[in-house]
Amino acid sequence: MEERIQQLLKEVQEYTATSRDAVENFRLKFISKKGAIPELFDELKRVPAEEKKKVGKILNELKQSAEAKFAVLTSALESQVKDLSIPDLTLPTIPNKIGNLHPLTLTRNRIIEIFERLGFNVADGPEIEDDWHNFTALNFPENHPAREMQDTFFISKNPDVLLRTHTSNVQIRLMTHEKPPLRAIMPGRVYRNEAISARAHCFFHQVEGLYVDRNVGFVDLKQTLYHFAKEMFGKDIQIRFRPSFFPFTEPSAEIDITCLICKGTGCNVCKYSGWVEIAGSGMVHPNVLRNCNIDPEEFTGFAFGMGIERVAMLRYQINDLRLFSENDVRFLKQFHTVI
Numbered sequence: 435m436e437e438r439i440q441q442l443l444k445e446v447q448e449y450t451a452t453s454r455d456a457v458e459n460f461r462l463k464f465i466s467k468k469g470a471i472p473e474l475f476d477e478l479k480r481v482p483a484e485e486k487k488k489v490g491k492i493l494n495e496l497k498q499s500a501e502a503k504f505a506v507l508t509s510a511l512e513s514q515v516k517d518l519s520i521p522d523l524t525l526p527t528i529p530n531k532i533g534n535l536h537p538l539t540l541t542r543n544r545i546i547e548i549f550e551r552l553g554f555n556v557a558d559g560p561e562i563e564d565d566w567h568n569f570t571a572l573n574f575p576e577n578h579p580a581r582e583m584q585d586t587f588f589i590s591k592n593p594d595v596l597l598r599t600h601t602s603n604v605q606i607r608l609m610t611h612e613k614p615p616l617r618a619i620m621p622g623r624v625y626r627n628e629a630i631s632a633r634a635h636c637f638f639h640q641v642e643g644l645y646v647d648r649n650v651g652f653v654d655l656k657q658t659l660y661h662f663a664k665e666m667f668g669k670d671i672q673i674r675f676r677p678s679f680f681p682f683t684e685p686s687a688e689i690d691i692t693c694l695i696c697k698g699t700g701c702n703v704c705k706y707s708g709w710v711e712i713a714g715s716g717m718v719h720p721n722v723l724r725n726c727n728i729d730p731e732e733f734t735g736f737a738f739g740m741g742i743e744r745v746a747m748l749r750y751q752i753n754d755l756r757l758f759s760e761n762d763v764r765f766l767k768q769f770h771t772v773i
């Protein structure tokens with residue numbers, strides 16, 4: 435019997451368990467009512483009296499040792515389970531990274547929002563365009579140098595198919611298909627064969643604006659764009675109209691606002707002038723109205739074309755246009771989207 439006790443003691447000491455089942459097996463084998471140790475205690479009753487004391491002592495040692503081991507195995511198991519268990523359920527969740535909208539999209543959306551409140555609809559037109567909608571209907575004379583103002587990408591050898599150089603093509607489509615009163619803005623992408631630099635790109639974005647109705651005057655254009663600038667950039671912004679030329683407007687003006695990047699002290703974005711041009715504008719030329727079958731004696735209108743990149747650069751103080759199309763995540767993730 436002594437030998438069996440020694441053998442079991444060795445087994446107890448060497449026992450290892452990493453699972454709940456293994457710990458339970460240990461309990462069943464050694465300590466449970468039908469386990470080896472209670473069985474030995476039964477046998478102890480039959481041991482001759484002179485040996486009882488000695489055998490009883492080592493049997494007690496075995497029992498203590500098994501109980502201590504069981505305690506160790508159980509607590510090891512518990513701490514292991516704790517590590518794997520679910521963390522504090524009352525903690526707030528870690529937000530999922532869902533990405534964010536592109537700064538140009540955010541700016542376009544803000545522009546739309548401002549004009550929608552003034553009653554402008556949003557209209558859309560094609561990026562692949564024909565000569566009529568991009569040039570001729572907009573009063574660009576044939577072979578006139580004005581066409582060269584806009585370095586055009588032609589799609590094929592056919593000069594009638596081109597990538598639109600401005601969103602003004604949508605004005606023509608709108609005025610041809612719908613009758614005044616018209617009040618719409620037309621955001622979209624445009625293309626020009628220009629060398630890529632911090633200030634210019636071969637593709638960029640514009641928002642065209644058009645308001646045609648009876649008695650629309652230059653004052654409406656000015657007030658609309660003043661309102662826009664203040665909504666977009668804040669009350670302290672300064673805005674100026676500079677006389678200019680566009681074939682499709684008469685009179686024409688370019689619109690500048692104070693440079694928000696350098697606050698007027700001079701930087702590469704404002705070409706050290708303190709002013710940044712954000713749009714071209716003017717009163718719709720009577721020829722353009724006529725080309726769309728609108729009677730210029732009855733209706734007048736104003737139009738403008740705004741560069742979204744320019745607005746975004748001033749809005750977010752970005753000094754290089756190329757950042758918008760490089761898709762560097764370190765740049766893009768700085769523009770938080772509120773959904």
Ligand code: DAH
Nearest residue numbers: 600683714715716737738739
């Ligand atoms: N289409 C012109 C450009 O891309 C911008 C422009 C100027 C649009 C005057 C207009 C306008 O509607 O009236 O440079």
